Amino acid sequence: MxxxxxxxxxxxxxxxxxxxxxxxxxxxxxxxxxxxxxxxxxxxxxxxxxxxxxxxxxxxxxxxxxxxxxxxxxxxxxxxxxxxxxxxxxxxxxxxxxxxxxxxxxxxxxxxxxxxxxxxxxxxxxPAHAEVDRVDVTGGALTVSARLHGASLPAGAEVRLRLRRGEGTVRTLQPLVAEDGRSFSFTVADETLDIGIWDMFVRPAPGAPMIRLARLLDDVADRKNVFVYPGAPAGGIVVRPYYTVDNDLSLEVKQAG
CATH class of the missing domain: 2.60.40 (Immunoglobulin-like)
Structure with missing residues (x-):
């Protein structure tokens, strides 16, 4: 049949x-x-x-x-x-x-x-979503731009990198927020990031729930093997952005060389 x-x-x-x-x-x-x-x-x-x-x-x-x-x-x-x-x-x-x-x-x-x-x-x-727009790897820096849906970014917003299986290890970055209060960008250029996988979030305001960065709003169901980025060397490490099986944006940090 x-x-x-x-x-x-x-x-x-x-x-x-x-x-x-x-x-x-x-x-x-x-x-x-x-x-x-x-x-x-x-x-x-x-x-x-x-x-x-x-x-x-x-x-x-x-x-x-x-x-x-x-x-x-x-x-x-x-x-x-x-x-x-x-x-x-x-x-x-x-x-x-x-x-x-x-x-x-x-x-x-x-x-x-x-x-x-x-x-x-x-x-x-x-509940809310941070849609990744651009991921730029230039020299030793990684710059990500995104737009928030279902929330806004008042004063006190921050980007958080959380080490997966890292017992609560978090790095905090200050985003550059656009005039619309929803678009933002940030740069990762940290030579001291621990080896491992870092998941990426934005916290709109102090005490607010963290919102995962992802790319969901198009026709690509599985992005991981379609959008592949080079690594950014930073001191003795290489930081490479990648999309997970859920189309969330994460960072893979490895030893250089």
Whole structure:
């Protein structure tokens, strides 16, 4: 049996319309992929309805907001479910998504093709978000510019680098905040950073929750192996920015040479 395919298109309101060549089955199932060794717990079912030229159509509206993670897409036919292959994907409205202001909480959805060739939807759900704009590596300095969504940056804002598995080791940097109170930049040129992985946050005000720096607002579901940056040598170390599997921005610090 040929594995069915579904095309999809995203509109400016965040709706995703799935289309199949025919109305085969009664619905689509979105399954939040569980962590390894854990049972599946979160499912969302969409009605499959007739569309033009005999096609089948299902719509994932802007609500409900999906939990953060990876959602695999299946065709439901009675008690059977079949994982769908991708058809054409129209993601044009996502390309310049970083140019539009977003409100809290930030909910992002990006349809994509898995490594084994199936259709899935990558989602993020965050109370507020710092969208990375540019990452510049020049000489021994690393400069990052970003824009805050769902919050603003009054006096007292700070960028924090937190050493992963570092027992609370934190470095604090003062960002340069633009007149709009939301865009900011900062430079890392510290030869004394400990070896390891440093995760990057902005704290809008003293005592406020920290907001992770990431690049989420476009059509790239998995950025880690697509956007690869060189390292910045600083004394006896090399600092290299990179995107994690969740598209968050982190720093890898290694010994030079």
């Amino acid at each position: 040929t594995t069915p395919r579904a095309g999809c298109a995203v509109d400016a309101q965040g709706r995703i319309t799935f289309e199949l060549p025919s109305v085969h089955g009664h619905g689509l199932l979105l399954r939040l992929r569980p962590k390894k060794g854990m049972p599946e717990e979160t499912l969302h079912v969409l009605d499959l309805k007739p569309a033009d030229e005999g096609r089948g159509r299902a719509v994932l509206g802007a609500d409900p907001v999906l939990a953060e993670g990876r959602w695999d897409v299946y065709l439901l036919d009675g008690s059977e479910r079949t994982r769908l292959r991708p058809g054409p994907r129209d993601l044009r409205v996502l390309v310049d998504g970083h140019l539009r202001d977003r409100h809290a909480p930030l909910a992002v959805r990006v349809p994509y093709v898995t490594k084994d060739g199936f259709l899935a939807v990558r989602t993020w759900l965050r």
